[in-house]
Amino acid sequence: RHDIAITPSILNADFGSLAAEVARIPSADLVHVDVMDNHFVPNLTFGPAMVESLARAAAQPLDCHLMIADPDRWAPAYVEAGGASVTFHVEAAAAPVRLAREIRAAGGRAGMALRPATPVEPYADLLAELDLLLVMTVEPGFGGQKFLDLCLPKVRRARQLADERGVELRLQVDGGVSVETIERCAEAGADTFVAGSAVYGADDPDTMVGELRALAES
Ligand code: DX5
Ligand code: ZN
Numbered sequence: 001r002h003d004i005a006i007t008p009s010i011l012n013a014d015f016g017s018l019a020a021e022v023a024r025i026p027s028a029d030l031v032h033v034d035v036m037d038n039h040f041v042p043n044l045t046f047g048p049a050m051v052e053s054l055a056r057a058a059a060q061p062l063d064c065h066l067m068i069a070d071p072d073r074w075a076p077a078y079v080e081a082g083g084a085s086v087t088f089h090v091e092a093a094a095a096p097v098r099l100a101r102e103i104r105a106a107g108g109r110a111g112m113a114l115r116p117a118t119p120v121e122p123y124a125d126l127l128a129e130l131d132l133l134l135v136m137t138v139e140p141g142f143g144g145q146k147f148l149d150l151c152l153p154k155v156r157r158a159r160q161l162a163d164e165r166g167v168e169l170r171l172q173v174d175g176g177v178s179v180e181t182i183e184r185c186a187e188a189g190a191d192t193f194v195a196g197s198a199v200y201g202a203d204d205p206d207t208m209v210g211e212l213r214a215l216a217e218s
Contacts, residue, residue, distance in 0.1 A: 002170055002191045004216045005029040006209050007063045009174070009196035011045065012143040018050075019057035024205045027213075030063040030085065032174070032194045035078070037068040040092050041141035048081040055082025065113065065174065065194075067140045068092065072099050079108035087111025087134050087172075091118055100129040111172070115140060116151050124161045130169050132192065133158055137185070138175030143196040147176025152188045159189030179211060186216045 009032040013021035022031055033051060038044045046054075055062050061084030066075055071088035072095055078086045086108045090096050093112075100110040111132035114120060116139060127133065135155050138145040155173060162169055173185045174194035182193055195212055202208035 002168070004186070004213055005170065005192040006213050006216070007032040007172070007192060007194050008199040008205070008209060009034055009065075009143065009194050010200070012196045012200040018054060021200070022054065022058045022060075025199065025209055026059065027206050027209045028060055030061050031058050032063045032065060032196075033083070034196075035064055035066045035068060036141065039069040040089060041067045043067075043141050048077045051078055051081040051083055061085070063087070063111075063194075065111075065134065067113075070094075075099060076102050076106050079103055079106035083108055085109040085111055085132060087113050087132060089113045089115065089140070090123060091115055096123075097126060097129055100126075104131075111170075113140075113174075114154070116148055120154050120158045120161060124165070127158075127162050127167045127169060128165060130167075132170040132172055133162070134172040134174055135190070136175050137173050137177065137181075140175070144201075145176055147178070147181040149184070152184060155185060155188035155190050177212070179208075179215060182212050182215050183218065 007030040011034045036043045036045045063085045064078045064083035103110040109131035113134035137151045170192045172192035173190045177195045178198040
């Protein structure tokens with residue numbers, strides 16, 4: 001089992017001062033970068049050039065969450081831009097096995113994400129190709145949404161499927177993760193936690209990272 005990782009999302013940070021915003025969370029393990037294209041989700045954020053600049057500015061490795069159409073075409077560019085971990089949505093991928101292998105071959109850690117209505121069972125035998133499985137706990141697109149408890153059985157199931165196969169992947173949750181909900185996620189088997197508004201809405205974001213970590217480890 002992996003150690004707990006807290007991966008704050010900068011989606012709710014001040015986009016005009018991203019380097020400074022990232023410097024406010026020194027105890028984060030990775031920085032979660034939400035890439036959105038106005039097609040897969042109705043919101044638009046960063047591209048590879050922004051990821052390249054952030055990779056230079058941040059002390060931590062970047063965890064890129066691609067909420068984009070046609071990740072088969074675009075994902076490898078985010079590894080080349082400096083993304084340590086690159087996660088694509090399986091609903092958007094034409095060839096997820098090939099894509100995971102391409103991300104790994106480019107030197108990145110391969111992640112695959114599931115929207116709330118996407119089951120994990122059909123992908124059980126694909127987990128061995130991944131370094132990370134992201135179970136979304138809101139519909140992707142925006143920060144500050146309410147945590148969906150209905151996703152927790154899938155977290156539990158994903159952990160079970162990975163354990164049965166002896167697969168050592170990180171199990172990440174993203175969406176509505178806060179001091180109210182993180183313990184439920186950890187109890188279900190998640191070890192990697194994205195938190196956006198909980199961290200950047202706090203008076204002291206780094207203290208919040210510590211609080212979330214303590215709750216996840218308890
Ligand atoms: C939502 C993004 C999340 C978002 C989470 O589509 O994938 O990473 O930033 O924000 P909160 O923690 O506010 O739900
Ligand atoms: Zn995300």
